[in-house]
Amino acid sequence: MGIEQPLTGGMDPSAGVVRVGDTVRRPAGRSAVCSLLLHLEREGFEGVPRFLGTDDEGRDVLTFVEGDVPLPPYPSWALTDAALQDLGRLVRRFHQATATFDAASATGWSGEWADPQGGPVICHNDLFPENVVFRGGHVVGLIDFAEAGPGRPFWDLAIAAQEWAPLHAPGARLHHPDDLDGVRRTALLAHAYGVDPERAEEFVDVIAEERVQQLGNVRRHVAAGAEPWASFWRESEGEDRAAADDAWLQDQRSALIDAIRAPGP
Ligand SMILES: Nc1ncnc2c1ncn2[C@@H]1O[C@H](COP(=O)(O)OP(=O)(O)O)[C@@H](O)[C@H]1O
Ligand SMILES: [Mg+2]
Structure with a gap:
């Protein structure tokens, strides 16, 4: 070998x-x-x-999926609007390809980060830039399916919006520049995916729901002292960042709904 x-x-x-x-x-x-x-x-x-x-x-x-994978702090080539639109289209095609999968015959998914409601497609559930492959500035692939499982399509899109738009408060971001407009870019992602504008509010609700579950998981691991996450959370002031993000997301709720509802480009 x-x-x-x-x-x-x-x-x-x-x-x-x-x-x-x-x-x-x-x-x-x-x-x-x-x-x-x-x-x-x-x-x-x-x-x-x-x-x-x-x-x-x-x-x-x-x-091995040939290409470049963006690692934090994310390089500018990974944060273009075109890349975000590529991602929206790729996740849509991925969900469509999983709709014909006989999920009932496959058991033993990891449930931790997955949609508690289950759903009609298989979600990737870990759509961080670190799990996406680029070639020539375009998104071409998804890797690392360890957390995949049945879910609602909005669950994956919520994770992607959070980690790519991003939906982190400017001033409290670790890996993204503060001038990225998370609201505008969430709408860009939603439009590229093909989210029905009538369902904008529902999507924003799933963003909030996914965030509650994600934070609960993180806090449980940190409380158990699981490394390297516990040290990372402490050293990067995770609780302060979470509070800033919660307040900012709450403030942006109607702007988010309006942007997703507006016609795409
Ligand atoms: N099939 C693959 N093709 C290309 N790169 C890969 C592949 N699998 C893993 N990698 C690279 O290895 C890194 C870690 O692998 P990943 O499967 O994401 O493991 P982890 O569970 O540690 O996140 C990825 O971020 C990516 O850079
Ligand atoms: Mg990974």
Whole structure:
């Protein structure tokens, strides 16, 4: 076997994801995720890793998706309006490709970050820039399906809006410049995805709902002292940032609804 090159991008450098030639090896994941990747291959959905099997160390073997993955602090090429629109269209196609997946036959999804209501598509549930592949300034792929599971499409879009628009308060952002207009860009994402303008308010409600669940998870891990998250949260003043984000999002609620409801470009 060739040289093992550690891959970084997740918060946890001990996650054990490595590249070997054209493949990626990860600690064995959930069989539901393997079935999902095989389904996407059958559907001809490009831009996600193919599941190739298991190596003799019991790790999952996936294809390496060639391209660049933006790591924090996010580079400007990852934060263009065009990239955000690419992402909206790709997530839409991804959801459509999962609508024909027999989710009932696949059990054992990770529920932690997933939509508690379940739903008609499989959501990625971890749509951070670190899990998106670019080529030539365009979004071409999604990786890291460890948290995927059934959900409402708005659940994934809520995560993407939060992490790409971003929906963090200017002045309290860690990885994005303060001058990115999170409200305008959330609408751009929604329009590229094809969100029905009539459902703008519902989408903004799901953004709030997803945020409550996400913060609950983070606080539970921090309280349990799980590293590296506990140190990161403390050192980056996570509670202060969360309070600033909550207040800002509340303030922006009607502006967000109006922007999503307005006709797209
Ligand atoms: N199939 C893949 N193709 C290309 N790059 C990958 C692939 N899998 C992982 N990577 C790279 O490795 C990093 C970490 O892998 P990821 O699957 O996201 O693990 P983690 O669970 O640690 O977030 C990613 O951010 C990306 O840069
Ligand atoms: Mg990742």
